[in-house]
Amino acid sequence: MELAQRLVLLALLLAVSSPCKFIQSPMDFGPLNVVPPTTTKASSDFGRLSFGTPCAVLKPNSAEDISLLLARLSSSAAAAAFGGRVTVAARGAGHSIHGQAQAPDGIVVEMGSLPPSIEVRRGPLLSYADVGGGAMWSEVLEETLKLGLAPRSWTDYLHLTVGGTLSNAGIGGQAFKHGPQISNVLQLDVVTGKGELVTCSPAETPELFYAVLGGLGQFGIITRARIALQEAPHKVRWARAFYDDFRTFTGDQELLISMPEMVDYVEGFVVLSEHSLHGSSNAFPAHVGFIAELRKDRSRIYYCIEFAVHDYQRRETNVEQVMEKISRKMRYMGSHMYSVEVSYFDFLNRVTMEEATLRSRGLWEVPHPWLNFFVPKSGINEFKDLLWDYVSPEDFMGPVLIYPLLRDKWNTNTSAVFPETGVSDRVVYVVGILRSTNPNTCSLQCVRDLLRHNRELAEAAGEPRIGAKQYLGRHPSPGHWQDHFGSKWGRFASHKARFDPLSILGPGQGIFPRSADPTMSSV
């Protein structure tokens, strides 16, 4: 590192140390907390439910800057000077829901400040991209497509960072086939809580590699990831099929994921109202025919499977014939299957269109009391019945996603948590209850009530009844976190002791709180 850069960093550290050291409680977050007056980007997130103001924001120029910061904070001098209080959180795109990327009174590392670096290698056996931890998946897609390549496993939305989704799992409609994004990583560069910059993989320092994948930002900061790539298709045949019966819907989803040689993507959602079809209707106008069906009986609940087939435009495969072959095996309602052909980029980037629509209506930057679960197949019918106690079609805004994954595509060495009960279930469902609230009609008290209902649903869906595990959840206490990890807790805690012994990293998750930690304010 250049001397000048070091001096800048040192100056920053000095500036940082003073407020953290001398201000005991910069803001009084009373029981009915409000947004602190001086919010910065780093004190908030997509959820708009939790707000924690950091003392400072680090805008790193390199992985070495992050390493220097963490090494200093771990030194005995720093521990004495800061009273062991300063915490650090990496912030990717800040698309967390409950403040997971925040560091109240600590230091937020803005990963987007790292130089955007995406290097694509095409190999005869294996192609991959080396990407910075702060890169957005949309950027990775744009760069890899230039060489006709692309990552294999995606999230629905691409304005998320590589480091952010790999710290959780990264799931979507390709996960049944290729596993979650954490199953498609070959190597990582990680700065541990002690400031060590380590290159790790299944062969080198595998404990750190697997700990960090799904590790919720607790063990280190990912500064580079090597992502496996495949040939990108030219086009995608994207289909939606409608159901009025839940078991037929899930039966067909399980049929689709049993044919990975033909099917490339499978998701599904509850058609709560006409509204839930409009969300992405500019991208997918073809189901207009179904809207008439919906209007006939508004009291019914319908389900929609979304699936896709990649079109490589090779002479030996005719995508229309493949679609035909698949749809003959399915049991959707009457003629209610619609499909469109779109470019691969537009298919993967489809949620951006919904984002634009919601932004134009002032409904993007609103509180999002989201709830995501992994539900074992044995409990999915019971879960669906439970769901209607918490979601009513009349007032629910946002999608309710339901789609299957396959357990054997998950590497149990990673930190990601998957249901333990019903281990015999090879199929596990993702259920995403992605509610938006309209500030004009849902007050602070209304948001609080929704959060309470969410906790009740999570309670009811867990052990012993259904054995669902939350995904992207923010558990209310260390005890709840231990229950969440179940038999994986011991390993998770021992990794913490090894890679971040002072518990500097990831305070916003609330897994390893220190007695002196300030709390964030929440709705």
Ligand SMILES: Cc1cc2nc3c(=O)[nH]c(=O)nc-3n(C[C@H](O)[C@H](O)[C@H](O)COP(=O)(O)OP(=O)(O)OC[C@H]3O[C@@H](n4cnc5c(N)ncnc54)[C@H](O)[C@@H]3O)c2cc1C
């Ligand atoms: C509209 C929308 C759609 C979504 N769709 C999906 C989906 O289809 N599938 C899915 O799996 N998820 C989905 N998500 C959830 C998303 O994957 C998580 O919220 C993820 O954390 C967001 O990434 P981020 O870059 O915004 O992370 P942040 O919110 O910035 O960070 C998340 C956590 O990771 C840590 N972290 C961030 N960067 C690093 C790093 N480089 N190294 C170590 N730790 C780090 C943070 O400290 C924090 O604890 C969606 C979210 C939104 C808002």
Ligand SMILES: *[C@@H]1O[C@H](CO)[C@@H](O)[C@H](O)[C@H]1NC(C)=O
């Ligand atoms: C899990 O980790 C151990 C130890 O590093 C390794 O021997 C084993 O092959 C790993 N399993 C998988 C499925 O990667």
